[in-house]
Amino acid sequence: MKKINGARIILEGLKRQGVDTIFGYPGGKVIPLYNELYDFSGINHILTRHEQGAAHAADGYARVTGKVGVCVSTSGPGATNLVTGIMTAYMDSIPMVAITGQVATYEIGKDAFQESDITGITMPVTKHNYLVKDVKDLPRIIKEAFYIASTGRPGPVLIDIPSNIQQAEINFEEFEILHNEPIRLDSYNPNYEGHPKQIKSAIRMINQSKRPVILAGAGIIKSKASKEFIKFVERTNIPVGVTLLGLGSIPTAHDLCLGMLGMHGTYAANYSVFESDLVIAIGMRFDDRVTGNLETFAKNAKVIHIDIDPAEIGKNKKADIPIVGDVKRVLVKFLEKMPQREKTEWNETVTKWKNENPLVYKNSNEEIKPQYLIEKISELTNGEAIIVTDVGQHQMWTAQYYKFKNPDSHCTSGGAGTMGYALPAALGAKVGLPNKPVIAIVGDGGIQMTSQELMTLAHFNIPVKVVIVNNSYLGMVRQWQEIFYSNRYSQVDLEISPDFVKLAEAYSLKGVRIETPSELDEKLNDLLTSNEPVVIDVKVSKEENVLPMVPAGGDSHKMLGIKGEL
Ligand SMILES: Cc1ncc(C[n+]2csc(CCOP(=O)(O)OP(=O)(O)O)c2C)c(N)n1
Secondary structure, three states: OOEEEHHHHHHHHHHHOOOOEEEEOOOHHHHHHHHHHOOOOOOEEEEOOOHHHHHHHHHHHHHHHOOOEEEEEOOOHHHHHHHHHHHHHHHOOOOEEEEEEEOOHHHOOOOOOOOOOHHHHHHHHOOEEEEOOOHHHHHHHHHHHHHHHHOOOOOEEEEEEEHHHHHOEEEHHHHHHHHHOOOOOOOOOOOOOOOHHHHHHHHHHHHHOOOEEEEEOHHHHHOOOHHHHHHHHHHHOOOEEEOHHHOOOOOOOOOOEEEEOOOOOOHHHHHHHHHOOEEEEEOOOOOHHHHEOOOOOOOOOEEEEEEOOHHHOOOOOOOOEEEEOOHHHHHHHHHHHOOOOOOOHHHHHHHHHHHHOOOOOOOOOOOEOHHHHHHHHHHHOOOOOEEEEOOOHHHHHHHHHOOOOOOOOEEOOOOOOOOOOHHHHHHHHHHHOOOOOEEEEEEOOOHHHHOOHHHHHHHOOOOOEEEEEEOOEOHHHHHHHHHHOOOOOOOOEOOOOOOHHHHHHHOOOEEEEEOOHHHHHHHHHHHHHOOOOEEEEEEEOOOOOOOOEOOOOOEOOOOEOOOOOO
16 A cells, blocks of 8 residues: 655645745754655755755745745754744744754653754744644644645744654555645634724725825735725825835835835825824834834824734724724725725825925945945836845835835845845745846845855856945944944944955855946946846945934934934
8 A cells, every 4th residue: 555654745745735945954853854855846945055044035935926935944953043034934924834853752852862842942933833743643734834824914834843753654545535634723713804894984084084194014915905005095095104014015106105114214104194193004013113102103193903913903003993804805895985085285295295305315426325226226127126135224225215116026024123134035035936036135244144045046046136235334233323322333343254256256156346336337237137146245335324213212203314414
């Protein structure tokens, strides 16, 4: 009788979930799995050079494709190396399945070699996790994991699989029976349909409002509701402020888009919220980087809060009308009932704020201003590339100056703020969407956290463009030290760094350095449109600040540097 072992059940299960690509790194407790992978057809494995890279790559893959990203590691240090990537995905609600090897069931709890309690460790950063104790549970668990990761509010699910479970065999027929059993998760019932009564009340509230503003979050992108959202915006003529992860939900250049909200948001976005009498929050969670001081944030506004996750309602900001549901379905219902609302005086006021206080910086002919670099990338790619940023100043300049046209085209670690994210996430994004240009924009600090993944680019010939915004500092920390700690630059100087061109070459990649604005104008286009991976080390002015800025916890309408200077 034909048999199947646990390791093959994993692969078969993944394949039946539509998985064709996984990111991983082998080790002792997943050798049975890698042994089956050796001649398993239909699943492409990308060997990253660190498990953190595998997790971020799965995250980038998931963000741009909307599919569940899969990463694999061995037990102990392999599994703990995934944790930062899992936490990053959890904070940004990214669908992911992480598969970890574990010591054999009879060794658990004995401090066996490379044993770590990864289900315990990841409990607070996974939507759900499993320790598999019986091979017969595996077919069901794999199905459940994908279902949980991708439904409701998406998130990472971890499956920890002891090595003897990977080796254990069952009859193939039994596997088929187990696999075909329907999923039954009685206590997990995401609510997709917004309550019609609430929607009706919300429409009434919108029609009564004089100064409404929309806060557009990542939920719009995740529910693939961008088209409906833009229709809703145009039907209501309500101005929109966008969160960092909501960028792309509406084109930045749209007449009613005010740009980004929050700490490094635009004056018009933040000020409109302050002056508003109604905030319509869609698929966003009132993160502190958006709200600043909650006491003064949208102080005089009523709140309509649309979100798939009931736990977000009232968590940070009280909602007058909560609508729990999938953003797309809720917006469709709104559109059925919402009458055309004309522009009002409020639109004129907001447009005036927008026109009088655009994002500004002082350009230079001598040195490359980082903002100019981002504007140039935006222009050359027509706002249509997939942009993956790391964390720091370059991340905020990209959010400010890249004119996003499409949803699913911006990947960044918003909630966790994980440095080292960009390169591996870009790699995953490019594997997911090979026909789209993918650009990683990363600081000279962040690139050094996961630069080993340059080898993965070379190994699999993944033509990601890596733009290092090189200011020789841990720029964002330096900025805070300058502004809030009297220029006491403590441990932020990165003058002593690798030669990134030589580093690229050491990984057999093309490396190019750009040091002046004219060189940038001359070379950037060819570099971004070539068909190979390339590392572009761009020397930018060292002490440029990201402005405007709301100090942490400050009143979001009291911004520093509105005119581009402190
Ligand atoms: C893993 C991790 N460690 C530390 C930080 C804190 N941090 C936030 S921004 C930043 C500086 C980033 O410097 P760089 O990568 O050079 O980018 P820049 O700000 O100069 O654009 C640091 C250290 C972080 N976000 N993530």
